[in-house]
Amino acid sequence: MKNYPRDVPILILLAFCALMVHGYHPGVEDAEIYLPGIKKALNPALYPHNSAFFASHAHMTLFPSLIAGSIRISNLPVDWALFLWQWFSIFLLLLGCWHLGRLTFRDALARWGSVALIAALLTIPVAGTALYIMDEYLSTRSLSTPAVLFILINAVERKFARALLWIIFTVLIHPLMAVFGVAYVVLFLWMNRRQPETLSSSRLEATSALLLFPLGLFPPITDAYREVLTTRPYFFLREWRWYEWLGIFAPLALLGLIRWLARSQDLPVLEAMCSASVVSGLVFFCVSLTITIPQRLANFAELQPMRGLHLIYILLFVFLGGLVAQWVLRDHIWRWAVLFLPLSSGMWYAQRQLFPATPHVEWPGAKPKNDWVQAFLWIRQNTPREAYFALDPDYMALAGEDQHGFRAIAERSRLADVVKDSGAVTMFPALAETWRQQVRAQRRWKDFQLSDFPGLQQKFGVDWVVLQRPGVMGLPCPYQNNAVLVCRLE
Incomplete structure (x- = not known):
């Protein structure tokens, strides 16, 4: 720890480099859920219609208030604040990986191998969970991911008061990811308990009852909710492709191998964490099978137990990076370059394929080059x-749109969509019927004619539409560019 102050600036620089490799897109994908919550916290007059599709999440987490509060205190523009928070989140993640490397390896180079491999693989998919290690935008997971690592770090060091504080913070930011982190820690401590009698059968029964209690809170599945679930095939293991199944068991096999190596090298913490990782991965797999294969348990699918792989993937790459650095890379700079330059280049290229019509880094204050973003602004x-x-309910999946969120960027209300609002409904089934009504009303969007829009206006109060070119004859459109028209309903 004597070099810790010197290492922090290096971690900050590595975090920035990782951000440049993996890109930054503040308004894409799940930012359509999280960013409107922040903006409404800053300006309650925004989103007077249909806000439940993001407010349901916002009301369950401290995240929007935390980010909005930092913006008020700092007086920074929203775009710059989001960028700095993203950078800070990546730094926290790398700092957590540095500490994990410190705990599991004796060699100082190993911890840097752990950090470097995570930094290079931030946007690698976690099996079929629809998660990355870290997103290209600020979300609740940006903070909960490093927080879970600090829960684990403090638990391993038996600093339980600090671990409890991190648990509280994680619960306030992302309750579901906190569950996965705490479950891992409990399993780790139980497998490495010093006094077996401390976990009596009565305590285990009480804990089981506490864990099972929320299951009674899940409402019965409805036809509308079942329709929503069809938009989320990754909730169900039976829908996973073969390579996604490989993404479950290959990491567990690698962790088993690392456990054997750790035992042979007398690295007890590494051995113990690998053991806990394998067992927790199998536990989450069994839970997922139990609640996602039988149709009658589909209402529990929102728990997404396979997201427990998120932490396991991070630990796997921390351990792999440490081993490779200690045994292969060592202090040869050229070896580090041979490994990490192609790896980082490959990850950069993959991200460019995901957002081909958008700059790799959407710098705060920069003029947007994406036609859809220009229209939203x-x-x-x-x-x-x-x-x-109203706009195409599948607009985020359209070529050239690059998954940019309308609410997040335009700061205006819209009717429910298929791509993102369906995700909110899976977590909050009470929204299912509203979602279905609005999506069905827009189902023929690509074939809409002038006579179809008054129906949306009368039923929902819509007074503006966003159309792809060539648009619809007869609508006044005060804005248009190469791809998009913004038209007013009169």
Whole structure:
């Protein structure tokens, strides 16, 4: 720990390099759920219509208030604050990996191998869970991921008061990911208990009852909710492809091999953590089989137990990076370059394929080059805050749109969509019927004619639409670019 102050600036620099490799897109994918919550916390007048599709998440976490509060205190523009928080989140993750490397390896180089491999693989998919190790935008997972690592680090060091504080923080930010982290820690401590009698059968029964209690809170599945679940095939193991199944068991096999190596090299913490990782992975797999294969248990699918692989993947790469650095790379700079330059280049290329119509890093304050983002910004600047929009319910999946969120960027209300709002509904089934009504009303969107829009206006109060070119004849469209038209319903 004597070099710790010197290592922090290096970690900050590595975090920035990782951000440059993996890209930064503040308004894409799940940012459509999280960013509106932050903006509404800053300005409650925003999103007067249909806000439940993001507010349901926002009300369950401290995240929007935390980010909004930091913006108020710092007086930074929102875009810059989000960028700095993303950078800080990556730094925290790498710091956690550095500490894990310190705990599991004796060689100082090993901890840097752990950090470097995680930094190079931030956006690697976690099997079929639809998760990355770290997203290209700020979300609750950006903070909960490093927080879970610090829970584990302090638990391994038997600093339980600190671990409890990190647990509280994680629960306030992302309750579900906190469950996975705490479950791993409990399993680790139980497998490495010093006094077996401390976990009596009565305590285990009480714990089981506590864990089972929330299951009674899940409402019965409805037809509308079942329709929503069809948009989330990754909830169900039976829908996973063969390589996603490989993503379950190959990491566990590697962890088993690392455990054997750790035992042979007398690395007891590494051995113990590998053991706990394998067992926890199998436990989450069995739980997932139990609640996602039988149709009658589909209402429990929102628990997404396979997301427990997220922590296991991080630990796997921390351990692999440490071993490779200690035994292969050592202090030969050229070896580090031979490994990490191609690896980082490959990850950079993969991200460019995901967002081909958007700059790799969407710098704060920079003029957008994506046609859809340009249209969304025009809407933010030129339409009233109470404007209510309709657009293709699959707009985030359209070529050239690059998964940018309308609410997140335009700061206006819209009807429910298929791509992101369906995810909110899986967590909050009470929204299912509203979601189905709105999505079905837009189902024929690509074939809409002038006579179809008054129906949306009368039923939902929509007064603006966003259309792809060539648009619909007869609508007044005060804004248009090469791909998009913004039109007013009169």
